[in-house]
Amino acid sequence: MGIGGKKIADSRGQMTIELAAALPALLAIALLAANALTFFGQCAVFDRVAHQAVRVHAAAPAYNQGSSATCALVEADVRQALGGANVDVSVACSAAGRDLERYTATLSFSPTLFGYGLRSHVFGVQMPHLTHVTEYVVDSYKPGVII
DSSP, X not given: OOGGGOOGGGGTTHHHHXXXXXXXXXXXXXXXXXXXXXXXXXXXXXXXXXXXHHHHHTSSOOTTOOHHHHHHHHHHHHHHHHOOTTEEEEEEEEEEETTEEEEEEEEEEOOOBTTBOOOSEETTEEOOXXXXXXXXXEXXXXXXXXX
């Protein structure tokens, strides 16, 4: 006999059933947390590297270097720094006023299954791509000035 007059054998297996019911939810929470932390880490690197690349390539462009060539250089630097298969980087340039150019860098992050590829649809639910955008405005006639 156990405590309260119940047999100990009656509660055998209860913990196994509870674990089987809770395990999928725990794995989903772990997957979300891992992807969120990876995304936040990539955003931190992206912000720092994008600012540095715009400062180097756009604030003091080479002679006859157009904005499209500058965007390509900035994008190449950011891609090289991130180096992930599940991230995509794009850089665009637009006019922001008198002699000012706005460089908009966009990071697109696709969730993974703890580092392995994840399908874009799981059980009919589309897995969204997370995006992070940062902008820098540069004065093209004052080398080195970022506004």
